[in-house]
Structure formats: structure tokens, C-alpha cells
């Protein structure tokens with residue numbers, strides 16, 4: 001059977017680094033296995049799901065290069081969930097409950113105060129037809145719980161190894177709300193079964209759900225001849241550098257803000273997230289194919305990985321230093337540097353942590369600069385030795401060789417006044433690369449102390 005995985009975000013907020021790491025791991029798993037990757041929007045929470053979040057998810061995944069082979073939206077599938085719910089009711093696995101949230105809170109509080117786990121007591125199973133009729137005549141509407149088998153639930157998790165739960169230690173989960181709307185615990189299983197998902201790779205916050213969902217898969221198989229229980233992998237969730245969980249509301253760690261405000265390259269984020277929390281070293285990679293080749297879910301460790309924005313920025317810089325012009329031409333044009341070419345990019349990229357910083361160097365090579373010409377006699381001698389154009393990468397060496405021979409200066413005394421006059425700054429990209437971009441006309445004027 002061919003491998004099929006899914007990434008199933010709820011469009012109730014922006015994707016943050018933690019969510020998108022799970023998307024990436026699923027995608028890498030699929031590509032490595034030659035299988036397929038489904039994007040599924042878990043949008044049955046109609047109050048909180050928003051079309052702009054759904055669009056944001058698609059935009060973020062596309063930006064990272066995580067293309068999907070199949071797409072599904074849970075809100076398109078209510079008919080199917082109703083069908084499955086009807087079958088589960090008929091087989092007695094879904095049973096109606098009438099407790100109000102307040103009554104349930106009281107029950108929980110009383111169990112907890114006795115030092116017992118807050119497991120639902122199945123009082124609703126003891127109701128007779130007359131009790132139910134009376135409750136409904138009082139205006140109560142049922143919600144529906146799934147009757148768990150009180151047997152062990154076991155699976156071999158690709159990250160956690162053997163996992164064991166006792167069915168009796170779990171509460172029968174609510175699968176259908178009072179208003180008839182199905183909940184995630186059910187819809188996810190129906191979709192995974194119908195869409196023949198072979199591996200469910202998600203965060204370890206879902207481990208207890210998995211115990212319950214395995215029983216739902218089995219119940220579907222029994223009533224419908226459908227669901228095969230997938231293989232599960234639960235990854236430890238990313239935390240921030242201090243060990244705190246990343247919440248969806250943490251705007252600064254959203255993929256959108258890393259892209260739009262922090263100037264992070266997609267491959268920097270992918271290179272980091274593919275390796276964080278694994279036994280592989282984090283290294284700059286320029287293509288997803290390289291990450292696919294290196295991917296193995298067995299390398300994912302059970303220890304909590306920490307996401308450090310500084311580490312991401314350092315990796316971004318290392319990636320920029322390697323990226324060829326073609327890969328950034330679009331970004332440079334978007335910055336207004338339409339005329340930037342490979343020579344410019346290669347000159348400035350060693351000095352960049354973010355592509356947008358190229359603007360500063362463009363201003364040095366292509367716009368008037370007020371030079372720091374504080375050694376005029378020396379600069380005049382140097383200017384007189386400027387070779388005729390055309391200039392290339394050897395011009396700087398030829399010229400400064402001549403200046404050195406003529407003035408007897410060397411090292412910092414030779415180079416710093418030239419740099420300050422030519423660029424207006426003490427530091428920057430190698431002048432060998434910048435000089436031909438600045439050109440003779442500008443260079444001559446700047447050496448004469450003129451803004452040019």
C-alpha cells in the first residue's frame with residue numbers, strides 16, 4: 001500500500017514554526033517514501049475558522065515549497081460524518097448524554113477532590129427511554145459520547161516506541177455536540193480512514209487522542225468494513241528558548257512574520273525545522289530535495305526541541321552566502337533593485353543576514369555617497385593612479401598595488417582611507433567586488449571628497 005500522510009491544521013490562526021514543522025516532517029516523510037501528502041483543513045469549528053487563515057496556511061506552505069498532492073476540507077464532509085455517526089449510534093457505540101457543562105464540572109470536581117481521575121461515570125448509559133423522554137421534554141438536547149472498550153490500547157509509535165493505555169482509564173469522548181455538529185476526534189478518524197492515510201504524524205499533545213481514536217478506527221472497520229488503523233508518530237512539541245510552549249497567538253513566531261518582517265528565506269526555515277530535535281546537525285541546505293535525502297523519522301528524538309530565533313537568523317545568513325543570484329532575483333526586484341545582477345549579488349551576499357540589507361549596499365554602489373575623505377593628499381595620489389575602464393575583479397589589486405608602490409603605505413593605512421572614501425563606511429563587502437560596481441566616474445569623485 002502506498003504511503004499517504006496528511007497535515008491537518010485548523011484555520012483558526014496563523015501557522016507558527018511549531019505547526020509548520022509538523023507539515024514539513026509529514027511532507028518529507030511522504031516524499032522520502034514516494035507517497036502522497038494531503039492538506040486537510042480541520043474547519044468544523046465554524047465560530048473560530050476563518051477563510052483568511054485558510055488562505056494564510058496555503059500561502060505559508062507554498063512559500064516553503066510544501067506542495068500538496070491532495071486537498072480536503074472537513075466542512076465539505078458533514079454528510080459523510082452524519083452517515084458514520086448514524087452507523088455508530090445504530091451499533092450502540094455512540095450514546096446520548098444530557099449533562100450540562102455545569103453538571104459535568106461538578107462531577108469532575110468531586111472526583112478530583114476524592115483523589116480520583118476525572119473520568120466520565122457513564123451515568124447516561126443507565127438512562128431508560130422514559131428518562132430520556134423526560135429530559136428531552138425539559139428542552140435538553142443530547143450530546144453523544146463514544147463508548148470505549150475497557151481493554152488495553154497499544155501501538156508502536158515511530159517516535160515514542162511502544163505505547164500503552166488502559167481503555168478503562170479514559171473518558172468516553174464526546175463526538176457529537178448538542179447542536180449535532182461532529183467534533184475533531186471523530187471527523188479526523190473518518191477522514192483518515194476514507195482517504196486511506198497510512199501514517200499519522202503529529203504533535204505529542206495528541207497521544208491521548210490517539211488511544212481513543214484507535215478504538216474509533218476499529219469501530220469504523222467493524223461497522224463499515226473501512227478504516228485501517230494507521231501507524232502513528234508523535235513528535236515532541238517545539239518550545240521557545242526558555243522552554244515555554246509556542247502558542248498560535250505568538251505572532252512573532254508565525255511563518256508570515258518570519259517571512260514578511262524577519263526576512264527569513266524559506267530554505268533557512270526548512271533547514272532548521274527539518275533537523276531540530278533530530279540526531280542530525282543543523283546545516284544550511286539550498287533545496288528540499290537535500291532534506292528529503294537526509295530525512296529519516298527514526299532520527300527524531302523524544303527530547304523537547306527548542307526554537308531559537310537567533311539560530312534561525314544565523315542560518316539565514318549562511319544560506320544567503322550560498323544562494324545563487326537566480327534564487328534571489330525576485331526578492332531583489334521586490335525591494336526595488338530591478339537592475340541588480342549576479343555581480344552585485346555576489347559582491348554583497350557575504351555581508352547579508354537578510355536579503356533586504358542588500359538595499360544598503362545598492363545605495364553604496366548605485367546612489368550618491370557622502371565619502372569620509374579625511375586624508376585628502378593620499379586620496380588625490382590614489383585617484384591619479386586609477387586605471388582606465390573597463391574594470392573587473394582584478395582592478396582593485398592592480399590599482400592598490402600601484403598606490404602601495406607610490407606611497408609606501410600598506411595594510412590598514414592603505415586600505416581603510418580608500419574604503420572610507422569609496423563607500424562612506426569602515427566595513428563592508430570586499431572592495432575587489434565593489435569597485436567595478438561603483439565605476440570610475442563615481443570613484444574619482446568620492447576620492448576627491450565629492451558626494452557622488
Ligand code: GLU
Nearest residue numbers: 008009010042188201202
Ligand atoms: N486539527 C488538529 C490540530 O491542529 C489536527 C491534529 C491531527 O493531526 O490529527 O491539532
